[in-house]
Amino acid sequence: MSTVESQKRVLSGMRPTGQLHLGHYHGVLKNWIKLQHEYECFFFVADWHALTTHYASPQMLEEHVLNMVIDWLAAGVNPGSAALFIQSRVPEHAELHLLLSMMTPLGWLERVPSYKDQQEKLRDLDLETYGFLGYPLLQSADILIYRAGNVPVGADQVAHVELTREVARRFNHLYGREPGFEDNAQAAVKKMGKKAARLYQTLRTAYQEKGDHEALERAQALIREQQNISLGDRERLYGYLEGSGKMILAEPQALLTPAAKMPGLDGQKMSKSYGNTIALREDLDTVAKKINTMPTDPARVRLTDPGDPDKCPVWQLHEVYSDDSTRAWVQDGCRNAGIGCLACKKPVIDAVIAELEPIQERARQYEKDPDVVRSILADGGEQARESARETLRDVREAMGLAYR
Incomplete structure (x- = not known):
C-alpha cells in the first residue's frame, strides 16, 4: 500500500463498556457515521484494551461487546461501509505489538501523558502492570497493522498518534532499508511488460520532476492493475514511484475531531463515572x-x-x-x-x-436477533484479518522472520 492509499484509510476503536450514552453518540459515533462515507474505515471493539485496566473483572466483557456494537449499528454505523470487528479476534494485533515492543524505547511509553494521568484517575485499580505500561504501544499496533493514514482523535489523544508515528518511523529506519532496493524496483518495472513499463517510467518522471499529482494517481492505478507481480514488487513500485524506499509501516496522521459538546445532566462532561448520562x-x-x-x-x-x-x-x-x-x-x-x-x-x-x-x-x-450482530462482527473480522496478514507478512520479512 502506498502512502497516498494509506491516507484513504481510517482506524478507530472503542473500549467495550456496555450500552453507550449520548456523550458517545455526539462525541464519536456521529463522526464515524460521517467518516464511513469518506474513507475506507475499520472500527473495532478494543477488548484487549479493556483488560489493561479491568483485567481483574472480565466477567461482563462478552455482554458489553455485543451491547456496544448494537449501539453502533443502531446509531447508523453501516457494516456495508466499514469493517466492524473485535480486536482479540484479529491476533495479528498482538503479534505486531510483540514485535514492535522489541524496538520501542521504554522511555517513549513512560512519557505518554495519559500513562500517569490514568494511574491517578484510577487509583482504586492496581495499574502497576506490564500490560498497562504497554497499552499505548498496543494502540500503535492497532493502527499500524492496517497501515491507516488517519486516526480520528480528540486533542487529548494526539500524543498517542505521535507515538505511533515515531514507532513507524523507527521501524522503517531499522528495517526498511532493503539492500539493492533500486535494482529490485527496476526489475519489478520490467515484469510489468514493455508497454506498461514505459508508461510507468513516463508517469514517474512527470511526478518526480514536475510534481504532477495526476501522473502519480495514474501510475498508482497502473500498479494496481498488474496481475503478474508479487506483493513485494508492488510495494517496491509504489516506493520507487514516490521517491522513497520500500514502505513497510505507514505514519498515521491525527484526524482531529471537534470537541464533544454533549454535557451531562449536571453540566459536567457526560460520563458514567459522574452518573450524569442518558443511555441511547x-x-x-x-x-x-x-x-x-x-x-x-x-x-x-x-x-x-x-x-x-x-x-x-x-x-x-x-x-x-x-x-x-x-x-x-x-x-x-x-x-x-x-x-x-x-x-x-x-x-x-x-x-x-x-x-x-x-x-x-x-x-x-x-x-431480537443477536446472531446478526455476531455475523457482522465475523465478516468484519475476516476483512480486517486479510489486511492485517499482508502487513504482518511484510513486517516478518523485514525483520528476517520469513524463514520456514
Missing part, C-alpha cells in the same frame, strides 16, 4: 424524568425570579438541541421570568426523544 437505549419516560429533574439556576427559587441561562445546565442542552429561535425564547424567558424551568426543559425533552426513538427502534431489531 434508556426508557424514554425515564429520559423525560431525568431532564425534568435536572438542576437549574439556583437564583430561580420562585417562578417570578429572573435567572441566568449561563448558570443553568439545561441551557447547555439547548445549545446542542435547540434552534436559534428556541434559544432566543429561552434567553428572554429565563432572564425576564417569563417562562418556568419545566417549560424551558420541554423542547429539550422533545428533541432528545426525537433523536433516540429511531436509534431505539433499530436497536430492538438487533436485540
Whole structure:
C-alpha cells in the first residue's frame, strides 16, 4: 500500500463498556457515521484494551461487546461501509505489538501523558502492570497493522498518534532499508511488460520532476492493475514511484475531531463515572424524568425570579438541541421570568426523544436477533484479518522472520 492509499484509510476503536450514552453518540459515533462515507474505515471493539485496566473483572466483557456494537449499528454505523470487528479476534494485533515492543524505547511509553494521568484517575485499580505500561504501544499496533493514514482523535489523544508515528518511523529506519532496493524496483518495472513499463517510467518522471499529482494517481492505478507481480514488487513500485524506499509501516496522521459538546445532566462532561448520562437505549419516560429533574439556576427559587441561562445546565442542552429561535425564547424567558424551568426543559425533552426513538427502534431489531450482530462482527473480522496478514507478512520479512 502506498502512502497516498494509506491516507484513504481510517482506524478507530472503542473500549467495550456496555450500552453507550449520548456523550458517545455526539462525541464519536456521529463522526464515524460521517467518516464511513469518506474513507475506507475499520472500527473495532478494543477488548484487549479493556483488560489493561479491568483485567481483574472480565466477567461482563462478552455482554458489553455485543451491547456496544448494537449501539453502533443502531446509531447508523453501516457494516456495508466499514469493517466492524473485535480486536482479540484479529491476533495479528498482538503479534505486531510483540514485535514492535522489541524496538520501542521504554522511555517513549513512560512519557505518554495519559500513562500517569490514568494511574491517578484510577487509583482504586492496581495499574502497576506490564500490560498497562504497554497499552499505548498496543494502540500503535492497532493502527499500524492496517497501515491507516488517519486516526480520528480528540486533542487529548494526539500524543498517542505521535507515538505511533515515531514507532513507524523507527521501524522503517531499522528495517526498511532493503539492500539493492533500486535494482529490485527496476526489475519489478520490467515484469510489468514493455508497454506498461514505459508508461510507468513516463508517469514517474512527470511526478518526480514536475510534481504532477495526476501522473502519480495514474501510475498508482497502473500498479494496481498488474496481475503478474508479487506483493513485494508492488510495494517496491509504489516506493520507487514516490521517491522513497520500500514502505513497510505507514505514519498515521491525527484526524482531529471537534470537541464533544454533549454535557451531562449536571453540566459536567457526560460520563458514567459522574452518573450524569442518558443511555441511547434508556426508557424514554425515564429520559423525560431525568431532564425534568435536572438542576437549574439556583437564583430561580420562585417562578417570578429572573435567572441566568449561563448558570443553568439545561441551557447547555439547548445549545446542542435547540434552534436559534428556541434559544432566543429561552434567553428572554429565563432572564425576564417569563417562562418556568419545566417549560424551558420541554423542547429539550422533545428533541432528545426525537433523536433516540429511531436509534431505539433499530436497536430492538438487533436485540431480537443477536446472531446478526455476531455475523457482522465475523465478516468484519475476516476483512480486517486479510489486511492485517499482508502487513504482518511484510513486517516478518523485514525483520528476517520469513524463514520456514
